[in-house]
Amino acid sequence: xxxxxxxxxxxxxxxxxxxxxxxxxxxxxxxxxxxxxxxxxxxxxxxxxxxxxxxxxxxxxxxxxxxxxxxxxxxxxxxxxxxxxxxxxxxxxxxxxxxxxxxxxxxxxxxxxxxxxxxxxxxxxxxxxxxxxxxxxxxxxxxxxxxxxxxxxxxxxxxxxxxxxxxxxxxxxxxxxxxxxxxxxxxxxxxxxxxxxxxxxxxxxxxxxxxxxxxxxxxxxxxxxxxxxxxxxxxxxxxxxxxxxxxxxxxxxxxxxxxxxxxxxxxxxxxxxxxxxxxxxxxxxxxxxxxxxxxxxxxxxxxxxxxxxxxxxxxxxxx
Amino acid sequence: xxxxxxxxxxxxxxxxxxxxxxxxxxxxxxxxxxxxxxxxxxxxxxxxxxxxxxxxxxxxxxxxxxxxxxxxxxxxxxxxxxxxxxxxxxxxxxxxxxxxxxxxxxxxxxxxxxxxxxxxxxxxxxxxxxxxxxxxxxxxxxxxxxxxxxxxxxxxxxxxxxxxxxxxxxxxxxxxxxxxxxxxxxxxxxxxxxxxxxxxxxxxxxxxxxxxxxxxxxxxxxxxxxxxxxxxxxxxxxxxxxxxxxxxxxxxxxxxxxxxxxxxxxxxxxxxxxxxxxxxxxxxxxxxxxxxxxxxxxxxxxxxxxxxxxxxxxxxxxxxx
Numbered sequence: 001x002x003x004x005x006x007x008x009x010x011x012x013x014x015x016x017x018x019x020x021x022x023x024x025x026x027x028x029x030x031x032x033x034x035x036x037x038x039x040x041x042x043x044x045x046x047x048x049x050x051x052x053x054x055x056x057x058x059x060x061x062x063x064x065x066x067x068x069x070x071x072x073x074x075x076x077x078x079x080x081x082x083x084x085x086x087x088x089x090x091x092x093x094x095x096x097x098x099x100x101x102x103x104x105x106x107x108x109x110x111x112x113x114x115x116x117x118x119x120x121x122x123x124x125x126x127x128x129x130x131x132x133x134x135x136x137x138x139x140x141x142x143x144x145x146x147x148x149x150x151x152x153x154x155x156x157x158x159x160x161x162x163x164x165x166x167x168x169x170x171x172x173x174x175x176x177x178x179x180x181x182x183x184x185x186x187x188x189x190x191x192x193x194x195x196x197x198x199x200x201x202x203x204x205x206x207x208x209x210x211x212x213x214x215x216x217x218x219x220x221x222x223x224x225x226x227x228x229x230x231x232x233x234x235x236x237x238x239x240x241x242x243x244x245x246x247x248x249x250x251x252x253x254x255x256x257x258x259x260x261x262x263x264x265x266x267x268x269x270x271x272x273x274x275x276x277x278x279x280x281x282x283x284x285x286x287x288x289x290x291x292x293x294x295x296x297x298x299x300x301x302x303x304x305x306x307x308x309x310x311x312x313x314x315x316x317x318x319x
Numbered sequence: 320x321x322x323x324x325x326x327x328x329x330x331x332x333x334x335x336x337x338x339x340x341x342x343x344x345x346x347x348x349x350x351x352x353x354x355x356x357x358x359x360x361x362x363x364x365x366x367x368x369x370x371x372x373x374x375x376x377x378x379x380x381x382x383x384x385x386x387x388x389x390x391x392x393x394x395x396x397x398x399x400x401x402x403x404x405x406x407x408x409x410x411x412x413x414x415x416x417x418x419x420x421x422x423x424x425x426x427x428x429x430x431x432x433x434x435x436x437x438x439x440x441x442x443x444x445x446x447x448x449x450x451x452x453x454x455x456x457x458x459x460x461x462x463x464x465x466x467x468x469x470x471x472x473x474x475x476x477x478x479x480x481x482x483x484x485x486x487x488x489x490x491x492x493x494x495x496x497x498x499x500x501x502x503x504x505x506x507x508x509x510x511x512x513x514x515x516x517x518x519x520x521x522x523x524x525x526x527x528x529x530x531x532x533x534x535x536x537x538x539x540x541x542x543x544x545x546x547x548x549x550x551x552x553x554x555x556x557x558x559x560x561x562x563x564x565x566x567x568x569x570x571x572x573x574x575x576x577x578x579x580x581x582x583x584x585x586x587x588x589x590x591x592x593x594x595x596x597x598x599x600x601x602x603x604x605x606x607x608x609x610x611x612x613x614x615x616x617x618x619x620x621x622x623x624x625x626x627x628x629x630x631x632x633x634x635x636x637x638x639x640x
Binding site: 011014015016018019022023026027029030031137138140141142143145146149152153157161254257260261264265272275276279280287290291294295298299302 | 459460462463464465466467468470471472474475476478479565569572573576577592595596599600602604607611614615618619622623
């Protein structure tokens with residue numbers, strides 16, 4: 001067990017090195033931060049060179065990378081090129097808002113897809129199963145902006161036109177400490193994320209329950225006279241839930257990255273928008289900081305999920 | 320005597336062209352038969368054909384000028400008989416733009432999938448064939464790429480490649496060079512799952528009895544790879560490619576929606592959606608409803624077909640026989 005974990009951790013370091021290396025290389029060629037100063041009046045070439053020097057941009061790329069990595073290992077992700085704020089401060093400002101959005105959605109996603117998945121598996125090929133399956137198939141094929149625009153059109157634009165109480169579409173001017181306002185702003189973006197994710201999750205859960213229901217031990221449980229309910233909840237569901245828990249576990253670190261498209265449609269000031277705004281201006285420290293944070297969360301969560309899995313399912317051995 | 324009865328019972332079956340007077344089906348015929356009996360898959364295939372007829376047939380009837388040049392007196396008109404899907408903020412006909420935008424969206428989707436499948440199959444195949452440290456390096460690299468949220472990777476890569484965009488003349492039409500960039504970006508950011516699928520399928524096939532049989536008959540490593548492992552992975556690749564087409568079209572829509580994708584005046588369903596957001600509050604529903612309906616229709620059809628193909632290629636599936 002410990003040799004396995006230490007080997008995985010060693011691999012994780014290697015993976016993180018690749019991630020940071022690739023990201024550093026790509027962001028370096030993605031934009032020129034100096035272009036912001038290109039046409040400023042009263043700025044000479046010497047001024048620009050001084051700025052480039054103060055940002056460390058005049059050094060060769062490998063040197064910049066090693067320096068950045070060295071500071072990152074000491075918990076310092078550097079300062080933003082333009083706002084001059086530390087990257088960690090910027091992330092600390094945005095992360096709570098992203099977590100509010102994503103965790104709320106994830107709770108609804110898990111509850112709703114559990115209900116839909118169980119119902120449609122137990123009542124396989126019934127009318128309700130057909131309805132759930134077709135809707136999840138359609139939802140699975142939808143771009144999130146279709147759902148977002150549809151909900152906005154109905155609950156914001158039309159409701160406003162009909163003088164009904166309407167839902168806000170943007171989140172820029174409001175105080176997150178005001179709970180009722182926060183809840184109202186959450187309704188539309190959370191609904192979009194829930195609709196998209198539930199479609200995929202409930203399909204997945206349905207098929208894994210159906211697979212388990214066909215296994216021998218379920219037949220044994222039936223043969224020894226267990227009620228359908230006990231058989232389902234005590235035997236079948238526990239095993240069917242394993243792959244479901246795994247995909248949720250593997251999806252959780254990605255919540256940190258936020259939902260870029262949803263955040264930009266609803267003007268939600270989260271991590272996705274942070275990345276998007278700063279990537280467009282070529283603010284490398286922020287971009288690399290966000291990528292390092294999400295990348296390492298994903299890498300370490302994968303290891304945690306793999307190790308926890310052996311406790312939940314004793315049939316699996318680590319090697 | 321026993322020898323003779325054995326050969327009498329076994330040899331005819333092994334060599335038989337007919338079993339009980341019926342021709343046994345080849346694996347390809349079995350796949351086609353299972354696919355044909357899959358109603359939803361057929362619905363998907365018909366959906367794709369209808370959309371293809373619409374966007375190709377439409378471009379024969381409607382000239383490209385009608386899609387890219389607008390009549391400034393006809394701005395923001397809601398759907399009427401002369402403009403089925405209304406007009407946009409530049410007075411361009413949304414119906415015509417759907418036709419030409421659809422061509423670009425599907426073109427990008429197909430080429431991006433070809434790129435994705437080539438990279439994924441080659442890398443997965445090399446990892447499975449060579450094993451050892453090459454396998455480790457390729458798989459760690461794949462894992463690293465999978466650990467970056469895909470949209471983040473896509474944005475950075477799109478900005479790297481999007482510095483100077485030439486215009487391209489192809490088949491008598493002018494495209495923004497961003498079409499090629501979007502194809503490359505989607506292809507380079509989506510091969511990881513395929514590489515993993517190909518590799519793990521080949522590794523699990525290698526444990527099968529018939530591979531041991533081939534090995535004991537003296538088949539070389541490359542012979543086993545090319546005559547057993549590759550053909551037995553093809554079905555999986557076809558299925559992943561079909562499902563990958565759906566996500567490539569979706570990704571194109573996201574990238575263009577964010578404004579990093581195909582640049583105007585070339586229309587795609589994605590950038591039509593992106594342009595429509597600012598006119599939402601004016602109640603211009605036709606600007607976003609029609610492009611997104613087409614996106615949903617295409618992706619739904621492709622996904623249905625992909626699911627059908629997956630069942631059809633699965634030798635254990637007997638449901639549709």
